Amino acid sequence: MVEIELDGQKVEVLEGSMVMHAAEKAGTYIPHFCYHKKLSIAANCRMCLVDIEKAPKPMPACATPVTQGMIVRTKSDKAIKAQQSVMEFLLINHPLDCPICDQGGECQLQDLAVGYGGSASRYQEEKRVVVHKDVGPLISMEEMSRCIHCTRCVRFGQEVAGVMELGMIHRGEHSEITTMLADTVDSELSGNMIDICPVGALTSKPFRYSARTWELSRRKSVSPHDSTGANLIVQVKNNKVMRVVPFENDDVNECWIADRDRFSYEALNGDERLTQPMLKQGGEWKTVDWQTALEYVANGLKQIKADHGAAAIGALVSPHSTLEELHLAGALVRGLGSDNIDHRLRHAEFDDVTPTARWLGTSIAALSTLQRVLVVGSNLRKDHPLMAQRVRQAARKGCAVNVVDADRPDWAMPVANALLCSPGQWPQALADLAAAIAEEKGIAAPAPGNASGPARAMAQSLLSGNGTKAVLLGNGAAHHARATSLLALAQWIGEQVGASVGYLTEAANTVGAQLVGAQPKSGGKNAAQMLSGGLKAAILLHAEPAFDSAAGLSANAALRQADMVVTLSPFKANLDISDVLLPISPFTETPGTLVNAEGRIQGFHAVVRPLGETRPGWKVLRVLGNMLGLPEFDFESTQDVVARVVQGALVGQSHAPSRLLGNGVGAECAIDLTPSDGVPAVAAIYQLDAIVRRAPSLQLTADARRAAGASGAAA
Numbered sequence: 269m270v271e272i273e274l275d276g277q278k279v280e281v282l283e284g285s286m287v288m289h290a291a292e293k294a295g296t297y298i299p300h301f302c303y304h305k306k307l308s309i310a311a312n313c314r315m316c317l318v319d320i321e322k323a324p325k326p327m328p329a330c331a332t333p334v335t336q337g338m339i340v341r342t343k344s345d346k347a348i349k350a351q352q353s354v355m356e357f358l359l360i361n362h363p364l365d366c367p368i369c370d371q372g373g374e375c376q377l378q379d380l381a382v383g384y385g386g387s388a389s390r391y392q393e394e395k396r397v398v399v400h401k402d403v404g405p406l407i408s409m410e411e412m413s414r415c416i417h418c419t420r421c422v423r424f425g426q427e428v429a430g431v432m433e434l435g436m437i438h439r440g441e442h443s444e445i446t447t448m449l450a451d452t453v454d455s456e457l458s459g460n461m462i463d464i465c466p467v468g469a470l471t472s473k474p475f476r477y478s479a480r481t482w483e484l485s486r487r488k489s490v491s492p493h494d495s496t497g498a499n500l501i502v503q504v505k506n507n508k509v510m511r512v513v514p515f516e517n518d519d520v521n522e523c524w525i526a527d528r529d530r531f532s533y534e535a536l537n538g539d540e541r542l543t544q545p546m547l548k549q550g551g552e553w554k555t556v557d558w559q560t561a562l563e564y565v566a567n568g569l570k571q572i573k574a575d576h577g578a579a580a581i582g583a584l585v586s587p588h589s590t591l592e593e594l595h596l597a598g599a600l601v602r603g604l605g606s607d608n609i610d611h612r613l614r615h616a617e618f619d620d621v622t623p624t625a626r627w628l629g630t631s632i633a634a635l636s637t638l639q640r641v642l643v644v645g646s647n648l649r650k651d652h653p654l655m656a657q658r659v660r661q662a663a664r665k666g667c668a669v670n671v672v673d674a675d676r677p678d679w680a681m682p683v684a685n686a687l688l689c690s691p692g693q694w695p696q697a698l699a700d701l702a703a704a705i706a707e708e709k710g711i712a713a714p715a716p717g718n719a720s721g722p723a724r725a726m727a728q729s730l731l732s733g734n735g736t737k738a739v740l741l742g743n744g745a746a747h748h749a750r751a752t753s754l755l756a757l758a759q760w761i762g763e764q765v766g767a768s769v770g771y772l773t774e775a776a777n778t779v780g781a782q783l784v785g786a787q788p789k790s791g792g793k794n795a796a797q798m799l800s801g802g803l804k805a806a807i808l809l810h811a812e813p814a815f816d817s818a819a820g821l822s823a824n825a826a827l828r829q830a831d832m833v834v835t836l837s838p839f840k841a842n843l844d845i846s847d848v849l850l851p852i853s854p855f856t857e858t859p860g861t862l863v864n865a866e867g868r869i870q871g872f873h874a875v876v877r878p879l880g881e882t883r884p885g886w887k888v889l890r891v892l893g894n895m896l897g898l899p900e901f902d903f904e905s906t907q908d909v910v911a912r913v914v915q916g917a918l919v920g921q922s923h924a925p926s927r928l929l930g931n932g933v934g935a936e937c938a939i940d941l942t943p944s945d946g947v948p949a950v951a952a953i954y955q956l957d958a959i960v961r962r963a964p965s966l967q968l969t970a971d972a973r974r975a976a977g978a979s980g981a982a983a
Contacts, residue, residue: 272338287318287329287340298342299351299380301358301466302418303330306523307427313358313418315380317350318342326350348384355384361396361441362467363413371468373481377416398444403433404452405968406459406531408473415445415469421461428524429455430649430660430680445469454970455680456653456953459530463513463523472511474534474965479503479510487875488515490862491529492588492855493956495773496632496654497864498525502533502856502875509533509856509876519633520868526653527969528953528960533856535962536879540839542851543880553843558881562888565848566895568832572805573604582608582798584817585786586810587775588957589885590860592909593852594777595784596889596901597809603898607792608803611781613817614774614949616749618794624930625782628865629770630738638662639735640767642670642701642726644758645694646742649679650953650971652772655865656681668729672697673744674947685726692943695750698757699941701726705764714760715939730765737767743774743951747818749944756937770931773865775957780863783928784913801826808835809885810852812842812958818949836885839958851882854959858884859906867924871910952978 269280272287274294281290286309291298301313311331318329321339326347329340341347359381366372398412419436422445426432433453434445447453453461462470484503491498498521503511512533514525545561546553556564572580583601585594594611601609612618635641635658649656660681663669668684671677674691687697696717703717704727717723730737739762745754755769762769773779781787788794793802799819806827813823827833827845835846838854852858857878861871878884886906893901903909951957952975954966966972 270334270336272334272336272340274340275342281334283334285334287320287327287332287334287338288316290334290340291329291342296342298329299384300330301376301416302420304420304423304464307420307423307464310419310423313416314354315351315358317347317354319344319347319350352384352386355381356386356389358416359385359389360391361413362416363395363411365411365414368477369411369414369468370471370476371465375468376466396441401446401450402452403447404454404458404970405965406473406527407453407462408471408476409469411471412444412446412469414467416467417443417445418466419445420464420466421445421470424461424464425455427664428460428657428660429457430657431455433458434461452970456527456650456971457524457657459527460514460524474531475511479505484510488872489855489875490776490870490872491525492776492862493528493532493960494526494652494654495775495778495865496521496526496652497776497862497868497870498529498654499870500525500529504876507876509536519631520864521654524654524657528956528963528966531965532960532963534964534966535839535959536854536856538962538964540962541879542838542840542849543882544851545881546849548847553849558883561848561850562891562895565832565834565850566892569604569805569896572831576804578605579608579793580802580804581606581807582793582803582805583610583807583809584613584795584798584811584813585609585611585781586613586816586957587611587778587781587786589777589781589810590855590858590862590906591777591780591784591913592860592886592906593809593889594781594786595909595913596886596893597807598784598786599900600889600893600896600898601807603893603896603901607788607790608798609786609792610788610795610798611778611786613795613811613813614743614747614951615751615795616747616818616944616946616948617751618796619752619933624928625779625867625924626771626931627773627779627867627929628740629768629931630736630866632658632864632866634736635659635738636661637665637736638667638738639733640668640670640730640737640765642672642730642739642758642761642767644672644698644739644741644754645691645744645746645748645948646673646740646772647677647950648742648772649677651743651774651950655772668733670726670729672701684729685722687722687726691744691748691947692945694745694748695753695757695939695941696943698754698761699939702757702761705731705761709764711764714757715941730761730767737765739767739769741769741771743772744948746771746774747948747950749946749948750940750942752933752937753939753941755931756933756939759932771865774951776864777862779865779867779924779929780861783863783924799823799826801829803827804831806830806833808833808837808842808846810837810958812837815955815961816951816957820949836888837958838882839962841958850888851880852885852888853878853882857882858886860886861906861910863924867929869922869924871906
C-alpha cells in the first residue's frame with residue numbers, strides 16, 4: 269500500500285494505482301471525460317489535470333501513478349486554471365445545440381462546462397463540421413461534430429466488445445471517430461457506446477428526439493431475455509417505455525447490457541401487442557370481454573377432461589415466463605389431473621427429472637477470473653453476450669479458452685484449442701478429450717476415445733494452471749439429442765481437471781422453471797411428445813411453438829389437431845392455431861421473479877400500467893384456477909406465490925439454496941457415443957423470445973439479417 273495526501277486527507281491505495289483511483293477512494297471528484305473505470309487509461313482529454321507538489325506542471329490524475337508521500341491538490345488555483353483552460357479548448361469547436369441534443373440533461377460536458385467553462389469564447393473562427401455517418405439501426409452518429417475525441421467508444425470496442433469497429437482517423441483538428449470503409453457497428457454490445465459517450469456524439473437511433481431526459485421516470489427492472497438476468501433501468505414517459513439503460517451490478521452485468529436488453533422495448537409499444545381477449549368464431553377473430561374468454565377456457569377444459577381424460581390437457585410454457593406464472597401454470601395443469609407441462613421446448617432429449625435445477629455451476633462474476641475454460645456447444649458471443657464479455661476479460665488476463673463446437677466461433681477473443689466437428693460427433697469429441705486426460709493422468713477413461721493431437725493439446729491446457737476452471741455447456745449441448753451423455757462426459761472431465769461444471773442455460777428463467785417443476789414429474793408428456801400430437805387442449809404460455817420449439821413449423825400442424833388451443837401472450841401470437849388469445853403482461857407491466865443462470869433470485873415490479881385490457885399472467889392463471897375450483901389458488905400477490913414455491917425456500921434469499929441446484933448425472937449413467945442426426949435447436953440472437961422478435965430496430969441489424977438469410981436458405 270502507498271499513502272498519499274489528497275487535499276489534506278491521508279489516503280492509502282494499492283501500489284501502481286493512479287491519482288484518480290485515490291480520489292475515488294477518498295470520495296473526491298476530479299473532472300474527467302476520457303477516464304472510465306472499466307476501460308484502459310488513455311489520458312487524452314486532459315480534463316483531470318491536478319496540482320502535484322514538486323511537479324513542474326499540472327498532471328493528469330488518470331495517468332499519474334501514486335508514490336509514497338505524494339501531495340496532491342485537486343482544488344488549488346493551479347489545478348482549477350488548468351482545468352478551465354482544457355475546457356476552453358474542448359469548447360472551441362463544440363456546436364451550441366444543447367436545446368436539441370438527446371444528451372441534454374445527462375451530458376458530462378454540459379455539467380462540467382457550468383463549473384469550468386467561461387461565459388464567452390475568445391475564439392471567433394468558424395467551428396469545424398464533421399460529416400455524419402450511418403452505422404446501422406441502433407446507434408446514431410448524425411452529430412459527430414460534438415465529439416471531443418475521448419476515445420471511450422474505441423476502447424470499449426477493443427476491450428469489452430472485443431471488436432474494434434470504431435477508430436480515429438486523420439490528425440489535429442481533422443481528427444474524427446469513424447468506422448472504416450463505411451462499415452456498420454454490429455457488435456451485440458454496441459449500445460453501451462451510447463452510455464459511455466460523455467457528450468451527444470453517439471445517441472440511440474430508436475430513442476432519437478422522442479423525449480427529454482428530465483421528463484422520464486426511472487424504474488428498476490430485470491432483463492427477461494438471456495440467462496444473465498441483467499439489471500435494468502426502464503425509463504418511462506406517459507405510461508410508455510421510452511428507453512432502457514443498465515443498472516450497475518458488478519455481480520451480474522457490471523455496467524453493461526446487451527443490445528437485445530436495451531432495444532427490445534420497441535416491441536412493447538408495437539402494432540402486434542394484444543390488448544383485448546379474442547375468440548376465434550367461424551374462422552374469424554372476435555374481441556370479447558375477459559369474463560367471456562375465461563369462461564370459454566374454463567368450460568372447454570372441463571369438457572375436454574370429461575370427454576378425453578386429464579391426460580389430453582397439456583401446457584407448453586416459455587422459460588422466459590416469471591416464476592409465478594410457471595408455478596401457477598403447473599398448478600393449473602396438475603390440479604386438473606394432468607402432468608403434461610414442459611418448458612424444455614427446444615430440447616431433443618428428455619432425461620428423468622432430477623430434484624435439483626441445472627445451473628451455471630459457478631457465479632457469473634467468477635467467469636471474469638477464470639484461468640481455464642472449456643465451452644461445449646455454444647456460440648457464446650451471440651447466445652450470452654454479457655457472459656462472453658466476462659470470459660473475454662479472463663482471456664485478456666491469460667485465460668486459455670477451449671472449445672468443442674461445430675465450427676470455429678467468432679467470439680472476438682483468442683481461442684487456445686478447438687475440437688470442431690458436426691453436432692452429432694460432440695459426444696465422441698468429448699470422449700476423445702476424456703481419453704487424452706485419462707492418458708495424461710494414467711487412469712481409465714469413462715468411454716472409448718481417441719487421444720488425438722488436438723485432444724491432447726486441449727487436455728494439457730485444461731490440466732495446467734492452478735487457478736479457477738470451468739466446463740460450460742451451451743444451448744447446443746443442452747438441446748442435444750445426447751445431452752445426458754454430454755453432461756456425463758463433462759462432469760468426468762470437470763472432476764479430473766478441477767473445474768466447475770454447469771449449463772449456461774438458455775432463457776431468463778430456465779433455472780426457475782426447473783425449481784418450480786415446470787416439466788413432467790410422474791409420467792406426463794414432455795414438450796416433444798405434446799408437439800407431435802395427442803393433446804386435445806393446449807395452453808401456450810408466452811410460447812410460439814413455430815419459433816420456440818425444436819419441432820418448428822411442424823408443431824403448428826400437430827396443435828391444429830387439438831380441440832382447443834389457448835395462447836397467453838402480450839402479442840397477437842399463434843393466430844393460425846389458437847382458439848383463444850388472452851392478453852397477458854410483458855415484464856414491464858407485471859411484478860415477477862426470475863432466477864438467472866447462477867441461481868440468483870431477482871424480483872421486479874411493473875414499471876408501467878398494463879396496456880389496454882392486458883392483465884398480469886399470474887392473475888389470469890389464478891382466476892382460471894378459481895373458476896375451475898382448484899385448490900391452492902388463493903394468492904393475493906406475487907410474494908404469496910413465491911412464498912409457496914419450494915415451500916418457502918426462496919423467501920428472503922438472494923440465491924436459490926444450494927440443495928436445489930445441481931448439475932450431476934448418476935454414476936450409472938450410460939454414455940452413448942452413437943452419432944445423432946440433425947442439429948440442436950438453438951435460437952439466433954434476435955429470435956430468442958417473442959419480445960426481441962418484434963423489435964424493429966433489432967430485426968434490421970446485421971445479425972438478424974444474417975439469421976434470416978440462413979433460415980431462408982435452410983427452408
